[in-house]
Amino acid sequence: MELAMIGLGRMGANMAERLVRGGHTVRGYDPGDAARQQAEARGIVPHATLQNAVSALPSPRVVWLMVPAGQVVDDTLAQLRPLLSAGDIVIDGGNSNYKDSQRRAGELADAGIRYVDCGTSGGVWGLAEGYSLMIGGDAEAVATLRPVFATLAPTPETGWGHVGPSGAGHFAKMIHNGIEYGMMQAFAEGFAILKKKEAMDFDLGALAEIWRHGSVVRSWLLDLTADALKKNPDMAGIAPFVSDSGEGRWTVAEAIDLDVSAPVITMSLLERLRSREHDSYADKLLSAMRNEFGGHAVKTQD
The missing domain is CATH 1.10.1040.10 (N-(1-d-carboxylethyl)-l-norvaline Dehydrogenase; domain 2)
Structure with missing residues (x-):
């Protein structure tokens, strides 16, 4: 399968490399020049712009986000949405709040874009050992992505699964x-x-x-x-x-x-x-209370 990895920090780059090792084509985008250069050395096809990375994908497009939770995800989706079409799939593999994932899934569904939230565990060891993947979203989209999840997981049959509707992956x-x-x-x-x-x-x-x-x-x-x-x-x-x-x-x-x-x-x-x-105020106050009711000694601070 061919997909784009958006965000080539340590986690994103490791996941992309594991996919490349598994025979997938991964196009990568990161605003940092150094991150893109390092990704290229790991077999990832780098792109200087988000638009270039997405436009190079076959349809239906698959875009995996590995960017910090919160506003950065919304900002990235705002840039992505005009580049995507009905039937495309966006995966958020970061640690987003599940309520944000539910909202984003609803917003993208209006344009026919499928949004999959993937809780990802494995840290820096995931490249070698595989990742534990808790996946929420549309069952058909998850089934389409099975080759990707099976490659990232410790084995094709263990360590990953579709756990429920939109938001369920990030809730888990x-x-x-x-x-x-x-x-x-x-x-x-x-x-x-x-x-x-x-x-x-x-x-x-x-x-x-x-x-x-x-x-x-x-x-x-x-x-x-x-x-x-x-x-x-x-x-x-x-x-x-x-x-x-x-x-x-x-x-x-x-x-x-x-x-x-x-x-x-x-x-x-x-x-x-x-x-x-x-410099805990609460601890100081506790010490003062003990002195007041029991005459207990108060340790002074240098």
Whole structure:
């Protein structure tokens, strides 16, 4: 199959290269000259403009977006829409909010353009290991794209699937990432406790390696954690600042809207926010309260 990959950052370029390796023709566009040059070296056919990339495709056209979620997607679609025709397919493989995906699908449907939302997991390992793909949208469009999804997935039959109507793919990916927040937080807290037990002198990397085989908590995330602990057991040079890309927030908001209790995911999100408070007013106030009611000592700040 021939398609255009719009956005040749690390993830987009890796996905495009995996498709090329699988025998597909991938035309790529990115506003950055360096990104296009690097893509060409990986077997991707670069184009200097979005219009050139799309016009070079056979009909019906297939365009895969790997651009940042939010306004960038809308801006890209605004440029794409005049270049597309009824029957063409647009895939959003980024981490868009599912409500935005539902809206975009409806807007493009008015022009006969089919919009597929594809939640994509696999990170930097996807090129070699394959991607987990959660796909929402029109069943006929998804069936047309089967060769693409089968190539990107770990195997043609596993790791991908059509999970529901428009928005379902990005909804599933949102919940996937919320679960990921909780799992990461649990590992981080557990290893922090182990490290604090100095009398035991645990080798955290070695312990993680033991857990990787036969343990109930064995997982790919544990594999990656073990690698990180071997490389840098003291986490030297890493600031205690944890970012989030939005999906955890959306998951918590959705849980509230649906009256679903999700304390683990919620607290893991709050811990990420807390990690950014280098000078926490709340912690200072808590210390002051303890001093007021119990006369507990207050540690002064330099």
